[in-house]
Amino acid sequence: MREDMARPADREARLLARRAGGTPAYVYSREALRAAVGRVRAASPPGAGLYYSLKANPHPGVVQALAALVDGFDVCSLAELETALNTGVQPRDVLFTGPAKSGEEAEAALAAGVAVTVESPNQARLFAGAAAGLGVPGRAVIRLNTLYPGRVVGADPSPNQFGVAPEDLAEVVDVLRASTLSVTGLQLFWGSQHADADVITAARASMTEQALACVDRFGLTVDFVSVGGGIAMPWCDADPEVDWAGLAGADAEDRLPLVCEYGRSLVGPAGSLLTTVLDTKTVGDRRYVLVDAGINHVFIASRLIAGGDRGEPRVRVVGARPGAAVAPAWVTGPLCSQLDVLAEDVRLPEVEIGDLLLFEGVGAYGPSFSPSGFLSRDQVREIVY
Ligand SMILES: Cc1ncc(COP(=O)(O)O)c(C=O)c1O
Incomplete structure (x- = not known):
């Protein structure tokens, strides 16, 4: 049994099954959520905000419990958006992400006042049009395309469809600047299920450098830069343990206001x-x-x-x-x-x-x-x- 996992004792497990009205039943421990947030925070760059990604577990009770522990939410659908807003979180602390939003999603997210990620020139135009149609300013976060590193240092990184391609970046910035939307942040997500502290630390450093280059190139003033999360949920018996010690005590980053977004490591x-x-x-x-x-x-x-x-x-x-x-x-x-x-x-x-x-x-x-x-x-x- 892993030390870090929620462990209802036998009697408690039996009572939880009854409380649930029978099985199969997932039971989520508030105490374990609190412990996981503390541990992940200690493994994040000092001072970085912690966002919870509802995709890992959108159960309203789990999201409500986490609302008191994290600094914001990352949502990927209108249903997740409502779950997040129903906790009472401020819309400014919610990020609506995803590589391809529909016109309805763009309008709903802007109407709710949350920040939206923009992943291409077409999507920038979609949001610009939606904000104009609604008569709201809107806040945009540009997601930059980044390679996803392999599991160990030196392994081949993998290309992916997410974020704005480097050659499209100037066009996206132009479209957003010509609109009512303000560019309030950058998002650089680089993968999931990593246990190796060197891989995670190197990825964060590389994302920070890319973000700085983008900020300098376009003269942006951003409220936050999301440099991914990536920490694993080891739950099969041969999954490597996360190197928590290796992640503790990272150097503070004072050039950019960082955010990390985590799913599995908080709720798994x-x-x-x-x-x-x-x-x-x-x-x-x-x-x-x-x-x-x-x-x-x-x-x-x-x-x-x-x-x-x-x-x-x-x-x-x-x-x-x-x-x-x-x-x-x-x-x-x-x-x-x-x-x-x-x-x-x-x-x-x-x-x-x-x-x-x-x-x-x-x-x-x-x-x-x-x-x-x-x-x-x-x-x-x-x-x-
Ligand atoms: C943009 C983004 N943020 C956050 C997450 C959550 O990742 P994890 O559950 O690995 O922490 C994902 C996972 O796919 C993601 O794509």
Whole structure:
């Protein structure tokens, strides 16, 4: 079991399952959210603002709990925007991001008074037109295209579709300057799921240099520069631990007001999934434990994401019987799909129908990232405790 993960004790886990009205149920710990924010803040450049990206977990209770702990929100849809605004956050502390917004989204975000990211000349024109039509000034954040570094220092970086291409930058600035929008910030996001402190630190430094070059070239005065987040959520047993010590005590950056935007590292460790054993059987030499959660609830456990080099998701039996024999098991869900395997060949004590299992550290990219419509089954329950 990882030290940093929320860990409802057996009795609490049973009560949480009852409180949720049954399983499968995600349970998110407020205390663990607070601990995660503190740890991630300490691993960020001193003085940097911390934004929470709702894409990792848009549950209103989670977002409300985080509202008191972070400095702003990054939202990617109008539904996420409403969830964020419903916490009472000031619109100036919300950033509406995404590579391709529709006219309706542009209008809604500007009408709400939040900052919007602009990722191309066409999108700059879209926002300029929307602001003029609404008669509001509007605040634009230019997202710069950046290469995403590999997992280790020296690995090949990957190109991507996000942000304004360097050759389009002057046009974007011209369009925005000719509009009512003010350029209030820059966004340079560079990837996710990084554990290596050298990679993260180098990426932040490179983003800062790129931002400074842009500010100098166009004479911009910005309220903030988002230099990404990138810190991992290790939740499979072979995922590397984040090098928290290596990230602590970074040098302060006084040339630009920095913001970091994080999703998984804030909510991942705070969430567990409770699921009930519906059947047990042995087929050939394999012991199967069939549970009521499937990859329609926890897609990140599917063989498309977990397993192989990453190892298996962390799963334990709630209230294992003293002296129960421990043996390898395949934990599978209720779906008619061979893909519906949540943990493969993991060591589990003997269980019976009705027993509770708990997957740890699955608070990010859970229900909202899962194919919940598959087989038209019930939605998973979610509670914050
Ligand atoms: C622009 C942007 N910000 C923030 C995030 C959140 O990233 P993570 O969950 O890895 O912290 C993402 C993830 O894709 C992103 O694209």
